[in-house]
Amino acid sequence: MILAAGxxxxxxxxxxxxxxxxxxxxGKPLIVWHLERLARAGFDCIVINHAHLGDxxxxxLGTGDAWGVSIRYSPEPAGALETAGGIAQAxxxxxxxxxxxxxxxxxxxxxxxxxxxxxxxxxxxxDLAHLVLVPNPAHHTxxxxxxxxxxxxxxxxxxxxxxxTFAGIGIYRRELFAATVPxxxxxxxxxxRAAMAQQRVSGELHTGRWVDVGTPQRLTELDVELRSx
Numbered sequence: 001m002i003l004a005a006g007x008x009x010x011x012x013x014x015x016x017x018x019x020x021x022x023x024x025x026x027g028k029p030l031i032v033w034h035l036e037r038l039a040r041a042g043f044d045c046i047v048i049n050h051a052h053l054g055d056x057x058x059x060x061l062g063t064g065d066a067w068g069v070s071i072r073y074s075p076e077p078a079g080a081l082e083t084a085g086g087i088a089q090a091x092x093x094x095x096x097x098x099x100x101x102x103x104x105x106x107x108x109x110x111x112x113x114x115x116x117x118x119x120x121x122x123x124x125x126x127d128l129a130h131l132v133l134v135p136n137p138a139h140h141t142x143x144x145x146x147x148x149x150x151x152x153x154x155x156x157x158x159x160x161x162x163x164x165t166f167a168g169i170g171i172y173r174r175e176l177f178a179a180t181v182p183x184x185x186x187x188x189x190x191x192x193r194a195a196m197a198q199q200r201v202s203g204e205l206h207t208g209r210w211v212d213v214g215t216p217q218r219l220t221e222l223d224v225e226l227r228s229x
Contacts, residue, residue, distance in 0.1 A: 004108035005051040005080035021108035026226035041116035051080040083188035088180035107168030133164035152203035
């Protein structure tokens with residue numbers, strides 16, 4: 001699943017007329033970078049949620065044939081449903097395209113070179129989630145979670161050196177969202193913290209290229225960087 005329902009307030013005025021996942025970087029929309037990498041990793045069924053200017057996303061991507069994938073859309077009301085609410089809504093789609101157990105979720109407004117092949121087998125038998133973390137960028141000093149010996153916990157649980165930022169990439173079991181009502185807004189963090197308290201969240205640190213493309217400045221910087229490669 002690619003999360004593409006956010007309003008993109010920090011990206012205004014660009015996001016006033018184009019949904020953030022469709023903003024171009026090095027010649028193609030952000031979300032297309034994801035589609036290409038997912039297809040190369042063998043993912044052939046992708047769900048994309050949307051709200052703000054979602055018709056543009058559907059018009060550009062269509063059924064996904066151009067990238068060798070099948071795309072299903074999960075429309076949300078104005079204002080969207082937050083992350084857990086959006087995932088629960090997508091899980092309720094009639095033919096359950098996200099699978100019977102575990103599935104990958106990626107934020108549509110990031111650029112990341114994490115290898116999606118790694119998603120296969122990432123979850124332990126008792127785990128509800130596996131999170132990809134990254135070193136804390138300069139614009140995010142609050143940090144998100146702690147990582148120690150492959151387990152993820154609240155940021156205050158371990159030393160500062162093991163505190164990292166959530167990359168916006170996770171593998172989840174359907175069980176994590178069992179109590180989340182489709183159609184109702186719900187954040188993801190409380191569900192993850194409850195699972196962490198049960199020692200049911202694993203994780204890894206990605207030290208390669210990753211950008212939270214949240215502002216026009218970071219969009220421009222990423223564009224320049226990729227064009228110079």
